[in-house]
Amino acid sequence: xxxxxxxxxxxxxxxxxxxxxxxxxxxxxxxxxxxxxxxxxxxxxxxxxxxxxxxxxxxxxxxxxxxxxxxxxxxxxxxxxxxxxxxxxxxxxxxxxxxxxxxxxxxxxxxxxxxxxxxxxxxxxxxxxxxxxxxxxxxxxxxxxxxxxxxxxxxxxxxxxxxxxxxxxxxxxxxxxxxxxxxxxxxxxxxxxxxxxxxxxxxxxxxxxxxxxxxxxxxxxxxxxxxxxxxxxxxxxxxxxxxxxxxxxxxxxxxxxxxxxxxxxxxxxxxxxxxxxxxxxxxxxxxxxxxxxxxxxxxxxxxxxxxxxxxxxxxxxxxxxxxxxxxxxxxxxxxxxxxxxxxxxxxxxxxxxxxxxxxxxxxxxxxxxxxxxxxxxxxxxxxxxxxxxxxxxxxxxxxxxxxxxxxxxxxxxxxxxxxxxxxxxxxxxxxxxxxxxxxxxxxxxxxxxxxxxxxxxxxxxxxxxxxxxxxxxxxxxxxxxxxxxxxxxxxxxxxxxxxxxxxxxxxxxxxxxxxxxxxxxxxxxxxxxxxxxxxxxxxxxxxxxxxxxxxx
Amino acid sequence: xxxxxxxxxxxxxxxxxxxxxxxxxxxxxxxxxxxxxxxxxxxxxxxxxxxxxxxxxxxxxxxxxxxxxxxxxxxxxxxxxxxxxxxxxxxxxxxxxxxxxxxxxxxxxxxxxxxxxxxxxxxxxxxxxxxxxxxxx
Numbered sequence: 267x268x269x270x271x272x273x274x275x276x277x278x279x280x281x282x283x284x285x286x287x288x289x290x291x292x293x294x295x296x297x298x299x300x301x302x303x304x305x306x307x308x309x310x311x312x313x314x315x316x317x318x319x320x321x322x323x324x325x326x327x328x329x330x331x332x333x334x335x336x337x338x339x340x341x342x343x344x345x346x347x348x349x350x351x352x353x354x355x356x357x358x359x360x361x362x363x364x365x366x367x368x369x370x371x372x373x374x375x376x377x378x379x380x381x382x383x384x385x386x387x388x389x390x391x392x393x394x395x396x397x398x399x400x401x402x403x404x405x406x407x408x409x410x411x412x413x414x415x416x417x418x419x420x421x422x423x424x425x426x427x428x429x430x431x432x433x434x435x436x437x438x439x440x441x442x443x444x445x446x447x448x449x450x451x452x453x454x455x456x457x458x459x460x461x462x463x464x465x466x467x468x469x470x471x472x473x474x475x476x477x478x479x480x481x482x483x484x485x486x487x488x489x490x491x492x493x494x495x496x497x498x499x500x501x502x503x504x505x506x507x508x509x510x511x512x513x514x515x516x517x518x519x520x521x522x523x524x525x526x527x528x529x530x531x532x533x534x535x536x537x538x539x540x541x542x543x544x545x546x547x548x549x550x551x552x553x554x555x556x557x558x559x560x561x562x563x564x565x566x567x568x569x570x571x572x573x574x575x576x577x578x579x580x581x582x583x584x585x586x587x588x589x590x591x592x593x594x595x596x597x598x599x600x601x602x603x604x605x606x607x608x609x610x611x612x613x614x615x616x617x618x619x620x621x622x623x624x625x626x627x628x629x630x631x632x633x634x635x636x637x638x639x640x641x642x643x644x645x646x647x648x649x650x651x652x653x654x655x656x657x658x659x660x661x662x663x664x665x666x667x668x669x670x671x672x673x674x675x676x677x678x679x680x681x682x683x684x685x686x687x688x689x690x691x692x693x694x695x696x697x698x699x700x701x702x703x704x705x706x707x708x709x710x711x712x713x714x715x716x717x718x719x720x721x722x723x724x725x726x727x728x729x730x731x732x733x734x735x736x737x738x739x740x741x742x743x744x745x746x747x748x749x750x751x752x753x754x755x756x757x758x759x760x761x762x763x764x765x766x767x768x769x770x771x772x773x774x775x776x777x778x779x780x781x782x783x784x785x786x787x788x789x790x791x792x793x794x795x796x797x798x799x800x801x802x803x804x805x806x807x808x809x810x811x812x813x814x815x816x817x818x
Numbered sequence: 819x820x821x822x823x824x825x826x827x828x829x830x831x832x833x834x835x836x837x838x839x840x841x842x843x844x845x846x847x848x849x850x851x852x853x854x855x856x857x858x859x860x861x862x863x864x865x866x867x868x869x870x871x872x873x874x875x876x877x878x879x880x881x882x883x884x885x886x887x888x889x890x891x892x893x894x895x896x897x898x899x900x901x902x903x904x905x906x907x908x909x910x911x912x913x914x915x916x917x918x919x920x921x922x923x924x925x926x927x928x929x930x931x932x933x934x935x936x937x938x939x940x941x942x943x944x945x946x947x948x949x950x951x952x953x954x955x
Binding site for chain 1: 830832833836837839840843874900901902921922923924925926
């Protein structure tokens with residue numbers, strides 16, 4: 267592809283791609299980010315609701331056990347519960363319905379463990395300084411944080427005070443950590459999810475699957491956790507991006523924490539988003555392919571048209587050169603023939619005077635006679651040359667034969683049909699069906715018609731109309747080529763048949779087309795005229811003599 | 819002198835004078851003028867049977883002169899003689915009823931032959947139209 271075509275091709279490709287791809291991809295990326303945002307919001311909300319539900323379940327679990335212990339503590343007498351076999355009986359009854367108590371104990375007001383049933387040897391231990399004992403004595407009911415205690419095993423207890431004035435005592439039960447931990451762990455989701463409880467100091471109250479053992483500090487900034495329930499995105503100690511739901515439980519005593527890997531839960535939701543992205547990519551690919559193919563087709567068509575155009579121009583220019591060459595030859599021959607004729611006559615006259623008998627009287631008469639003869643021979647020789655030149659010129663002259671003008675018009679139209687189609691120009695052929703055959707020059711007429719149609723196409727540009735009409739009218743045949751173009755400006759109308767006069771851009775026309783067409787029609791005994799309607803179009807009228815062809 | 823009159827019209831004086839003298843030397847009653855206008859004037863004054871006419875001349879050209887000669891003196895035969903051979907002038911000349919169309923340089927014998935033929939036709943046409951050549955009057 268030559269340079270201008272390559273440039274045009276590149277510009278068209280870039281513009282088409284920008285126009286097609288920018289809005290599409292803008293919309294696509296907007297949707298992509300919207301999906302992302304909406305999905306994340308949905309997941310966060312779901313996580314928060316789950317945290318709230320689990321928090322309620324845990325609170326309910328503790329409240330039920332506290333209530334049971336309160337009933338026991340308030341309904342029984344100290345002597346009754348101090349009997350360890352009674353107490354053991356009670357514990358086994360309670361655990362039969364999976365109430366999940368590890369042990370039961372009675373502590374008197376001095377902090378002495380009066381009675382104990384359970385797996386540890388804790389009877390007679392002193393609890394006067396234990397925080398849970400002090401809190402229970404003070405508040406009546408108390409659920410402790412997890413601590414090690416005498417048994418050196420992490421656990422937490424519920425303590426209820428039997429208030430009997432100076433003879434008060436405390437019923438204490440240890441919650442089965444396995445059962446409680448399992449309850450908390452039901453909030454976990456997926457392979458990488460985690461759920462655990464922290465106390466106000468940020469120590470683990472239940473084990474974290476990934477974060478550590480009970481009583482270890484957890485990497486959560488307790489001060490930044492909002493009251494109630496909330497969801498945040500955060501980075502864990504091992505560098506994972508997680509969504510974390512916080513929910514305070516038991517009146518702000520503990521914090522339920524649920525960690526979740528967003529990828530795991532967003533995965534299915536993001537499928538739609540990824541499909542959208544894939545469709546966007548495919549559509550872009552198709553558009554790019556289509557643009558490249560279309561641009562290539564267009565450029566190829568343009569090249570073909572330009573080449574055809576160039577061929578027509580070259581043909582016209584070639585004919586123009588031949589015609590002018592012929593004229594020059596004829597002119598030269600004429601200029602030489604006249605002096606030749608004079609020389610021939612002058613020498614001939616001398617020959618007439620110096621007949622052989624006169625020559626004999628001269629001293630060198632023989633030489634004079636011979637030279638006169640040679641002059642005539644030289645004239646004859648030059649005459650041969652000029653007559654050959656005239657013959658050549660005459661070959662450029664019309665070659666007359668019987669022709670059907672409509673046929674010539676149709677043939678000329680076939681040359682420009684493609685160009686007309688390409689420029690969306692409607693060409694109407696209005697040919698009289700009963701046109702007589704006339705004696706004229708087919709090739710030269712074709713040149714005239716082709717030239718006029720070509721000019722008309724140039725004049726109307728895109729989407730115009732051209733009308734070609736033929737009529738017989740007595741002794742003349744008329745062909746009209748009309749266009750719906752701007753017409754010829756009035757001040758230029760007189761010059762359009764001048765050689766080298768053109769209104770086209772430099773390089774677009776030789777300025778010889780109309781001039782040649784004009785002289786061809788004249789030589790054929792006809793005429794070429796312009797019927798000009800500035801602003802409405804131009805009509806070129808070719809008139810040809812209605813000479814019947816020689817009958818063979 | 820011949821029994822008929824010839825008028826040669828050519829702007830080339832060397833050619834014209836020499837040709838006229840050579841024709842006279844061969845007993846042809848010939849005269850010469852150098853333009854179409856002069857030819858018409860000459861014909862007004864003096865009759866001619868055959869006019870040998872150059873096509874390309876300054877002022878009135880040969881074709882125009884031919885047209886006017888045929889208009890005013892339809893009985894006169896005209897032979898066109900030119901250095902330029904173009905079919906358009908040839909066709910036009912013949913259309914205007916010129917007797918023949920010759921290209922310079924032409925041999926004198928050949929020219930005289932054509933003049934004789936033209937005069938023969940002049941005689942035939944003259945008999946038909948009732949305008950006889952001078953020698954028969």
